[in-house]
Amino acid sequence: MAGKHPVLLFLRRDKAVKGSPVKQLVGFQTVNLNAEEKANVEFEINPCEHFSRASEDGTMVIDSGLQYLVVGDQEYPILLTQMFSRKSSQFF
Numbered sequence: 001m002a003g004k005h006p007v008l009l010f011l012r013r014d015k016a017v018k019g020s021p022v023k024q025l026v027g028f029q030t031v032n033l034n035a036e037e038k039a040n041v042e043f044e045i046n047p048c049e050h051f052s053r054a055s056e057d058g059t060m061v062i063d064s065g066l067q068y069l070v071v072g073d074q075e076y077p078i079l080l081t082q083m084f085s086r087k088s089s090q091f092f
Contacts, residue, residue: 002035007071009043011050014066019056026050051080
């Protein structure tokens with residue numbers, strides 16, 4: 001169908017963490033397409049902004065483990081192997 005189509009990018013965590021969503025919107029774009037036209041859409045991801053969450057004490061952390069970037073029914077796995085704190089700027 002011709003027209004404007006939203007492209008939504010979500011982050012889905014493999015394991016639920018207390019107080020954070022299992023799935024959250026991290027980006028979106030609108031593309032104009034003609035009937036049966038396809039397009040490539042690129043997103044710029046900032047790990048500190050898009051993968052972080054607030055811990056119980058308010059410190060922003062990035063959890064290690066498996067997470068997915070999701071667009072429509074496509075999932076792209078990302079394995080994070082370290083935990084980083086913005087407050088202390090140190091790896092754990």
